[in-house]
């Protein structure tokens with residue numbers, strides 16, 4: 001999983017992808033979860049959709065969805081977020097855990 | 104498949120102590136041998152342990168410490184529904200005829216690892232269970248207008264029920280105001296909406312119909328089982344206003360037992376957080392979708408103990424590996440008419456719902472007297 005972590009540390013989100021089944025395997029894995037075949041790494045679009053949101057100490061956290069099936073928890077900048085609104089991945093990183101920031 | 108009965112139960116006080124895990128397990132096993140007639144260590148041919156304590160060879164250690172030489176012994180771990188998972192495994196051994204009598208014992212300590220599922224990278228920095236709970240709450244509030252006060256009623260009711268449970272972690276009542284003003288963890292979750300990790304152990308003996316007659320005059324039958332895992336990642340829950348694994352598991356348990364929600368007299372369900380009870384009541388058919396809050400208020404206002412009579416996880420505490428088994432112990436006591444001040448009058452059919460990791464996995468059992 002180091003490629004995933006390394007790329008995140010460089011502010012780049014790549015995810016395992018099965019060429020045969022043509023889908024992202026998330027969370028990342030060495031094996032496709034449909035055909036159990038090998039996967040490659042593929043760039044994930046920075047466009048996401050807001051699935052759900054809440055806040056802690058005035059800061060929003062959310063579940064956002066990339067590519068129609070990659071859902072992650074992340075932080076959300078901005079005001080009055082509503083589910084289904086379009087988001088952009090502002091920043092990602094890795095420090096023991098993946099970190100995603102949307103706006 | 105052979106019929107399978109629960110014939111003896113034991114549970115410890117839920118608290119925080121210095122007691123080792125093994126001692127806690129043995130404390131829950133002792134009342135089983137004290138109370139069951141004719142039950143000797145030699146009768147037991149399966150010992151299953153459930154815990155999240157990462158302990159090697161635990162079932163064999165517990166067997167040795169309790170003087171049992173079983174044919175089959177091993178641990179079962181599935182985070183918060185470890186307890187019912189181990190019971191389902193024991194059921195399979197007995198119903199298949201591979202064994203006749205099984206002892207199932209679960210325990211955890213408040214500081215055990217495993218309270219948080221580190222594997223789930225999709226939770227990012229928000230790996231603590233309060234964050235998935237907050238997502239369920241946001242979604243349910245948005246779709247059904249559920250309020251913070253509705254959530255507080257779950258906590259008040261379950262803490263009140265726990266007052267009549269001598270084994271419960273909490274020993275004092277809380278008002279709606281107490282819950283509303285307890286420490287804010289997120290915008291829609293307060294400290295008193297949460298179940299507390301604590302120490303505790305619970306045990307049951309299950310056996311075949313022929314053996315049951317030897318050990319008790321009042322067997323409790325396991326008539327329905329449903330179990331479903333949709334994923335390990337919380338984010339694979341597509342609809343955050345319901346619990347897919349619970350709906351699947353309860354459907355199977357109702358089909359197997361030939362029961363519907365209206366037949367159930369008493370329920371122990373997995374209220375890890377207040378929102379869970381509301382969603383689970385809806386998903387298991389005790390009310391329509393969106394009516395869970397109203398049902399909880401009705402139960403509270405009429406002092407009806409049908410749902411979580413022992414106080415649920417919120418009132419009784421949540422020692423992960425023990426929780427599912429403690430829920431089963433409560434329903435057995437209810438169906439035997441031995442629940443004391445918690446007794447639901449005339450209860451003949453009960454249901455246990457135990458889930459884990461943000462409802463990525465659920466177990467449902469239907470028990471009958």
Ligand SMILES: [Zn+2]
Pocket residue numbers: 018019020021022032033034035036037
């Ligand atoms: Zn594939």
